[in-house]
Amino acid sequence: MTDTDRIMAEKVMGWKYFESITDFVDPSYCETKDGIHFTFIVYEHGWHPSTDISQAFEVVEKMRELPSEKRVSFFNALIHIVFKRLAPKVTVSYMVNNCDWFFNLKPEDICLAAEKGMEVKP
Numbered sequence: 001m002t003d004t005d006r007i008m009a010e011k012v013m014g015w016k017y018f019e020s021i022t023d024f025v026d027p028s029y030c031e032t033k034d035g036i037h038f039t040f041i042v043y044e045h046g047w048h049p050s051t052d053i054s055q056a057f058e059v060v061e062k063m064r065e066l067p068s069e070k071r072v073s074f075f076n077a078l079i080h081i082v083f084k085r086l087a088p089k090v091t092v093s094y095m096v097n098n099c100d101w102f103f104n105l106k107p108e109d110i111c112l113a114a115e116k117g118m119e120v121k122p
Helices: 003-012 053-064 069-086 092-097 100-104 107-119
Strands: 016-017 023-025 031-033 036-038
Touching: 003 053, 003 107, 016 069, 053 069, 053 107, 069 100
Parallel strands: none
Antiparallel strands: 016 023, 031 036
């Protein structure tokens, strides 16, 4: 697991890492039954949003739930990151008026933008 993957899990998704099981657990899915504490492991085969686009889009969905300042910062950073990579093939006005640039997203673009979005204080 990369540092980026760990940051996405802890800061964006709100998951907790447990060394004893060497995996992330979503605290909202913990429960106690008959005095036994159960936790549900987030991903059986690991959390890698920096390389897995489907997991990266889970980060996007989580960012959409955050306060507007963080959400706006995230989407602005995402546009800037993709524009920097695609320029000079596209212009800013093209990106504002068209959504097909969205299909050029890479998992690492999403993670980097999420890190920037999380830096904003609401």
